Amino acid sequence: CPFTNFCMLQIKSEEDEEVEIEIKEDEELHNPDPYDFVYSNIPKNTHVFKTEENCRFCKATKFKYESKRLCCKKGQIRLANPDTPPELMRLWTSNDSEGRHFRNNIRFFNGHFSFTTLYCHVDRDTTDIRTTGIYTFRAHGQIYHNIHSFGNSRSDPKHLELYFYDDDPSLEHRYRHYREAMYEQDRQVIGIITDILRDNPYSQQFRSLGQAQNLEDYRLILNLDQRLDQRTYNAPINSEVAAVWIEGNERRNTYDRNVILHGNNNEIEHIRSYYGCYDPLSYPLFFPRAELGWHRKIPKKDTQEEDVGAENINNDEDPDSVSGLWVTMREYYCYKFHTRPNIFNPILHGGRLFQQFAVDTYIKIESSRLDYMWHHQNKIRADLYQGLLDNIQAGEQNGDAVGKRRVLTSSFIGGPRDKLRRYLDAMALVRKYGKPDVFLTMTCNPNWEEITRELQFRQTPQDCPDIVVRVFRAKLEEMKQLFEKAILGKLIMTGKYKYTCPEQYDRIISAELPDKHKYPELYKMVVKHMMHGPCGALNKFCPCTKNRPS
Numbered sequence: 001c002p003f004t005n006f007c008m009l010q011i012k013s014e015e016d017e018e019v020e021i022e023i024k025e026d027e028e029l030h031n032p033d034p035y036d037f038v039y040s041n042i043p044k045n046t047h048v049f050k051t052e053e054n055c056r057f058c059k060a061t062k063f064k065y066e067s068k069r070l071c072c073k074k075g076q077i078r079l080a081n082p083d084t085p086p087e088l089m090r091l092w093t094s095n096d097s098e099g100r101h102f103r104n105n106i107r108f109f110n111g112h113f114s115f116t117t118l119y120c121h122v123d124r125d126t127t128d129i130r131t132t133g134i135y136t137f138r139a140h141g142q143i144y145h146n147i148h149s150f151g152n153s154r155s156d157p158k159h160l161e162l163y164f165y166d167d168d169p170s171l172e173h174r175y176r177h178y179r180e181a182m183y184e185q186d187r188q189v190i191g192i193i194t195d196i197l198r199d200n201p202y203s204q205q206f207r208s209l210g211q212a213q214n215l216e217d218y219r220l221i222l223n224l225d226q227r228l229d230q231r232t233y234n235a236p237i238n239s240e241v242a243a244v245w246i247e248g249n250e251r252r253n254t255y256d257r258n259v260i261l262h263g264n265n266n267e268i269e270h271i272r273s274y275y276g277c278y279d280p281l282s283y284p285l286f287f288p289r290a291e292l293g294w295h296r297k298i299p300k301k302d303t304q305e306e307d308v309g310a311e312n313i314n315n316d317e318d319p320d321s322v323s324g325l326w327v328t329m330r331e332y333y334c335y336k337f338h339t340r341p342n343i344f345n346p347i348l349h350g351g352r353l354f355q356q357f358a359v360d361t362y363i364k365i366e367s368s369r370l371d372y373m374w375h376h377q378n379k380i381r382a383d384l385y386q387g388l389l390d391n392i393q394a395g396e397q398n399g400d401a402v403g404k405r406r407v408l409t410s411s412f413i414g415g416p417r418d419k420l421r422r423y424l425d426a427m428a429l430v431r432k433y434g435k436p437d438v439f440l441t442m443t444c445n446p447n448w449e450e451i452t453r454e455l456q457f458r459q460t461p462q463d464c465p466d467i468v469v470r471v472f473r474a475k476l477e478e479m480k481q482l483f484e485k486a487i488l489g490k491l492i493m494t495g496k497y498k499y500t501c502p503e504q505y506d507r508i509i510s511a512e513l514p515d516k517h518k519y520p521e522l523y524k525m526v527v528k529h530m531m532h533g534p535c536g537a538l539n540k541f542c543p544c545t546k547n548r549p550s
Helices: 084-092 099-103 108-115 159-165 178-198 201-207 279-283 329-336 350-375 388-393 416-432 465-479 521-530
Strands: 006-011 018-025 117-120 139-148 218-225 242-245 258-262 268-270
Touching: 084 099, 084 178, 099 108, 099 178, 108 178, 139 159, 139 258, 139 279, 139 350, 159 201, 159 329, 178 201, 201 242, 329 350, 350 465
Parallel strands: none
Antiparallel strands: 006 018, 117 139, 139 268, 218 242, 218 258
């Protein structure tokens, strides 16, 4: 039996836990490993991006390869910094039991205090951390925020009706909606948030209805046309957000655009995404003073009243019709989603609620683009595409296939013409240069140093999807250097770089587990990040398991 040495090697994992690996040094380790050349140039250190300078106009945090215009259009956009109440900031940032419970159940508390009701088809598979490991808010289709009249406010108050009775010290109307397993914790946090939102203009107006005797005679009119200048912090006052009146004493022309809620019915009104009150009504924990969200009358930094002249944007059916003098929806939320030093932004600390807000924002922007195309078919020359006459000339017999169509331009990402354009471009490249030789994919590691160093106040990577995607894009752009600098040859290889046999492919691709004795760190990384986890009988909740419980 050959002489064998044993030694113990201690390494640190990404969680800073020491892991002991037993290494046997015997004669087998001295035999040549056919894959040694694959690992011969393994870097000793992880490639980490240097910290980029903040935007010199708005001081936003920047990452490598990002456009200088992404955050504020080189100073053209300036929005007031949020003014978060100190007690609400404590809930966002503290490590006490109330703060942790608030953040862990943030969507429950926002839904409880929201003035509107949320309607969307949420993918439950991605919100159950038992099956996915991390929480991901994913919605299918459209998101709707509706507001109800208050015909049932006496018997079963919900949403905005709960505010009618917030002057009651017992707050029993709110505690009816508690969760049994968390009654005491919910009770404490609900009491704190109720006190915080007492200064909210909507809350103040609604509380005035709490002592009304004949509530069915009352009408509540919400202002949809607020135009406060968001270049300076300018929270609205009570009379600017809503008005209360009794039937028969209507105030005519109170607001140019409004929604009227009645005390004698349960009608539902839809809050459109381009109303300034959309965000404060739906996300009171992000906008505790009813600060306006995006609307079409937000001027850019140097825009003056006389610059716009008679230009007026009043077409409800065309929310994308803004000129270069106004901040667009995309520009507004790009500004909001950037971190700036020494400025507390509650949206970026919202955790799971931030995920919902980001998805809601994305759908708003996509809907705005679709609305523009719907109402500007003549500008995109839709009549040049196949229509009714072409179907008739082609002898189309199926009536379902004939009719007026709405055409999506090739600039709309994900649309049929966008996909066709990308396909034709790819085929043109293949025809000229030949077939690609390398198919390279890349996944994101949430523990990258560029991500973890940006986290604040006990955040985790899943709480900051904005940082994760921006760092991933920077890494993706960096990976392209492998081909631009011909480190792996060229994507479509010329004769000089062509691989002609399996041995040549083995020099850049390894489908083997590294030797755990020679390369313990590499072996650990491959096993952790590149191998499929247990499934089937070992893990019935794994997404790939057939007939798994939903």
